[in-house]
Amino acid sequence: MTAAMIDGKQIAADIRAQVADRVAERKRLGKTVPGLATVLVGEDPASQVYVRSKHKACEQLGIASFSHVLPASTPQKELVELVDLLNHDDKVHGILVQLPLPSGFDEEEVLLKVSVNKDVDGFHPINIGKLAQKGRTPSFVPCTPAGVIELLKTTGISLEGKHAVVLGRSNIVGMPVALLLVKENATLTICHSRSHNLPEITRQADVLVACVGKAEMVRGDWVKPGAVVIDVGINHVDDPASEKGYRLVGDVAFDEVSEVASAITPVPGGVGPMTIAMLMKNTLRAAELAD
Numbered sequence: 001m002t003a004a005m006i007d008g009k010q011i012a013a014d015i016r017a018q019v020a021d022r023v024a025e026r027k028r029l030g031k032t033v034p035g036l037a038t039v040l041v042g043e044d045p046a047s048q049v050y051v052r053s054k055h056k057a058c059e060q061l062g063i064a065s066f067s068h069v070l071p072a073s074t075p076q077k078e079l080v081e082l083v084d085l086l087n088h089d090d091k092v093h094g095i096l097v098q099l100p101l102p103s104g105f106d107e108e109e110v111l112l113k114v115s116v117n118k119d120v121d122g123f124h125p126i127n128i129g130k131l132a133q134k135g136r137t138p139s140f141v142p143c144t145p146a147g148v149i150e151l152l153k154t155t156g157i158s159l160e161g162k163h164a165v166v167l168g169r170s171n172i173v174g175m176p177v178a179l180l181l182v183k184e185n186a187t188l189t190i191c192h193s194r195s196h197n198l199p200e201i202t203r204q205a206d207v208l209v210a211c212v213g214k215a216e217m218v219r220g221d222w223v224k225p226g227a228v229v230i231d232v233g234i235n236h237v238d239d240p241a242s243e244k245g246y247r248l249v250g251d252v253a254f255d256e257v258s259e260v261a262s263a264i265t266p267v268p269g270g271v272g273p274m275t276i277a278m279l280m281k282n283t284l285r286a287a288e289l290a291d
């Protein structure tokens, strides 16, 4: 079997176009322009790239964006005060503190300070708590996990009663993906670095979500024929043949697994583009909630 490709690039582009339309409509109606404030602490090059691409997306969709860059030496208190200032700024509907913060910062205190109604990253403990509770709806859902579910739904893959296996349990990806899958009525298994017999568990999955950060760890014989495989991983591997000297691969051995699965996301072009699209959607939602 050759798996169908789940085209994250196209699905993300469609979401962005819908957001742009709704932002334009707000402007026509004289409503507030959705605004996203980013807070970047330190000089981590990957974080700088992510934040830049978020501002670029805002610009393309007509969303206002406000950049705050602080040195890694900033006292915790100053960072918390900045977040509080943004909480009270009417032009700012969403606040995104780029993670991870440099070592020494108390990430939990900062995330707790972000207003639940401006928590477009969905990492506030109240929003995560609601995600974990039956019958509760968080104001915002973390962007990459929301993107995973959106890819599945848009592709018409039903989750109800399916056995979903999530490889990874991080606060940012694995755990919220798992919680969302349960909300969609999947039966869930979560695996992590202490799990035994991984291939035996993953072979039971109807839907397998890989978010471990280990290049091509999931092999063809880890996957049940006909399963749906979502690859969240983004890993750099050396490749002297490429201009940059490296190439990006996922957590899934794409060539092998696409021979077994019924549908699969590529890397790049799968989950990656969904993250920013969902952030834009969350920022629009924050503005709508503030109306």
Ligand code: NDP
Pocket: 144, 167, 168, 169, 170, 171, 172, 173, 174, 191, 192, 193, 194, 195, 211, 212, 213, 214, 232, 233, 234, 235, 271, 272, 273, 275
């Ligand atoms: P973390 O390193 O925070 O978490 C990795 C998880 O995988 C942990 O729960 C860890 O277990 C588990 N794990 C690690 N090694 C193994 C192993 N050998 N066997 C089983 N489980 C293992 O990573 P993130 O969740 O932040 O990111 C995961 C991947 O997703 C990365 O490649 C990252 O680049 C990518 N990513 C992609 C995004 C996108 O937009 N597409 C956005 C965010 C991340 P334990 O808890 O026991 O340590």
